[in-house]
């Protein structure tokens with residue numbers, strides 16, 4: 521699933537390419553994809569001039585001249601491409617002579633959704649060690665689930681939460697409230713650092729159904745992951761374990777040697 525660095529990579533590419541251009545046509549190709557008919561959201565785009573693209577957490581926002589903005593969520597496998605064909609194109613916009621296509625091989629991506637209440641992002645000043653301590657204090661939920669709760673902290677998903685916990689030396693299944701002060705300080709710094717690196721490297725492209733930017737280019741964060749998608753720890757070489765405690769029904773790898 522695209523997380524903050526992947527969505528930011530998409531935002532930068534689309535903003536550079538399409539800012540100031542006008543949407544001259546909207547074509548819905550696979551309407552069954554939507555939970556609700558997207559007609560209103562797509563009509564809102566027709567004839568609109570793009571002031572640019574912004575982002576909040578994992579949400580991409582098309583800012584329009586003189587009209588309300590339109591929010592996109594890429595879900596698990598959604599992609600936005602300039603040109604580029606696939607069997608999974610759900611709709612396309614003609615923007616200044618280029619085709620902006622929304623692909624989704626599954627059914628979780630959305631357009632025209634409301635922007636929910638979201639916590640601060642780790643790369644913003646509102647997120648610091650004191651804020652993270654407040655989020656974790658007294659909580660029995662796994663620390664990884666708290667990191668991935670977008671209402672508390674916006675932008676982290678499975679990849680970057682897994683990597684931040686490893687960098688901080690904290691096991692994902694530990695209760696949020698069990699972290700000592702030094703651990704939560706390390707974890708806050710690690711959240712910032714993995715996201716900063718992910719943005720710098722253009723996101724993580726981990727497998728064949730994985731992330732590509734709007735021009736079809738892979739990211740490079742996968743070259744730097746120490747745990748996610750690996751069998752052995754990238755730092756010490758120890759075989760990785762999966763936490764027994766279910767965290768959102770997903771794998772939660774950790775290194776039994778580097779993480780306590």
Ligand SMILES: [Zn+2]
Pocket residue numbers: 753754755756757758775776777778779
């Ligand atoms: Zn290790």
